[in-house]
Amino acid sequence: MKFSSQVRFVEKWILLTLIAIFWLLTTQVSLANPDYYAQAGSNQQNISQDIYLRNCSSCHIPLPAQILPTESWQKILNSSQNHYGVALPTSVKVSANFIWIYLKNNSRPSVVGETLPKYVSNSRYLKALHPNVQLPKPANHNSCQSCHPLAQQLDYFNVGEL
Numbered sequence: 022m023k024f025s026s027q028v029r030f031v032e033k034w035i036l037l038t039l040i041a042i043f044w045l046l047t048t049q050v051s052l053a054n055p056d057y058y059a060q061a062g063s064n065q066q067n068i069s070q071d072i073y074l075r076n077c078s079s080c081h082i083p084l085p086a087q088i089l090p091t092e093s094w095q096k097i098l099n100s101s102q103n104h105y106g107v108a109l110p111t112s113v114k115v116s117a118n119f120i121w122i123y124l125k126n127n128s129r130p131s132v133v134g135e136t137l138p139k140y141v142s143n144s145r146y147l148k149a150l151h152p153n154v155q156l157p158k159p160a161n162h163n164s165c166q167s168c169h170p171l172a173q174q175l176d177y178f179n180v181g182e183l
């Protein structure tokens with residue numbers, strides 16, 4: 022390679038790197054802007070699910086939205102100061118809107134008059150999602166992984182050895 026073409030080669034890579042940095046910066050900025058989510062359609066779903074995963078998977082496996090009625094999730098999010106006896110970190114409050122989008126879009130409302138389940142084991146959706154499955158007793162967040170090996174990634178579609 023001649024010196025001049027080497028320079029052009031280096032210039033090209035510098036330019037590409039700058040474009041990449043610019044792209045990263047602009048997408049990061051738009052991630053902080055809620056309007057971006059409003060326009061993003063199904064992207065919004067992926068992003069809110071990702072934010073749910075980040076915020077709700079550190080102390081126990083991330084529980085899937087389908088497992089509790091929408092109103093139960095609403096109560097859980099509204100009582101972040103006393104979450105089953107512990108206080109949730111501030112980051113959960115900051116991300117609450119996105120966590121809510123994931124939970125709301127993927128759960129079903131309760132039936133009128135139904136006592137809202139606080140625990141998965143009291144939820145009729147747990148039974149509805151497992152019509153022919155012999156679930157352990159009690160079936161709580163500790164037992165999901167025995168059959169859903171990828172539960173930590175919020176993947177409940179994969180079912181391991183039974």
Ligand code: HEC
Pocket residue numbers: 076077078079080081084097104105107108109110113120139140141142160161162163
């Ligand atoms: C700081 C730790 C912590 C974080 C973060 C956390 N939880 Fe929990 N969560 C707990 C504890 C402790 C329990 C009670 C576990 C038990 O009784 O075995 C619990 C229980 C639950 C249960 C009931 C589980 C069952 O087996 O029925 C649900 C539902 C739940 N959390 C949802 C969430 C959601 C949604 C988030 C994110 C917004 C979240 N948690 C984040 C600590 C946490």
Ligand code: HEC
Pocket residue numbers: 084085087088141150151152153154155156157160161162164165166167168169177178180183
């Ligand atoms: C004994 C094994 C077993 C346990 C324990 C178990 N599951 Fe499942 N789960 C299954 C099987 C098998 C299916 C598929 C059922 C079907 O399609 O009829 C399933 C399906 C599901 C689905 C639907 C997945 C989809 O995308 O179609 C969800 C959500 C789910 N389980 C969540 C949970 C949660 C949350 C827990 C823990 C509280 C749990 N499961 C515990 C075996 C289990």
